[in-house]
Amino acid sequence: MMGRAIWLTGIFVVAGLAADQAALERGQKEEARDCLPCHSLRLIHSQRLSRATWNKELDKMGGWGVKYSDRDALMEYLSANYGDDKPLTPDGKSLDGRKQK
Numbered sequence: 001m002m003g004r005a006i007w008l009t010g011i012f013v014v015a016g017l018a019a020d021q022a023a024l025e026r027g028q029k030e031e032a033r034d035c036l037p038c039h040s041l042r043l044i045h046s047q048r049l050s051r052a053t054w055n056k057e058l059d060k061m062g063g064w065g066v067k068y069s070d071r072d073a074l075m076e077y078l079s080a081n082y083g084d085d086k087p088l089t090p091d092g093k094s095l096d097g098r099k100q101k
């Protein structure tokens, strides 16, 4: 009985992670499509913004003509990788030298 509950929980956790991963990948594609026409990704990836500020940033770029097809996925991607809780170093590596995700 208990074993089964744990097993089911495991399935839901794995399904949740897979969904997140798919959204992050869609977000990254969306970024390349929407943002690269005007500037490099470096300008974006050198920021560390809160979710609310990323949202404003996307509004600002929207005002300059970006047509989002999957804005939610892009928001997930930006706040997961370039949130204000992530360390900021000039070469995009974390302080212990590992490449940041």
Ligand code: HEC
Pocket: 031, 034, 035, 036, 037, 038, 039, 043, 044, 047, 057, 058, 060, 061, 064, 065, 066
């Ligand atoms: C129509 C051209 C254009 C597109 C498309 C565009 N940007 Fe920008 N972006 C700019 C310009 C111009 C600046 C510099 C503006 C400034 O100095 O305020 C900028 C600056 C930025 C900055 C630096 C902070 C700021 O506001 O100045 C960020 C972050 C950013 N863009 C994110 C994005 C993202 C994310 C996308 C894709 C969703 C995107 N941009 C698409 C024109 C664009």
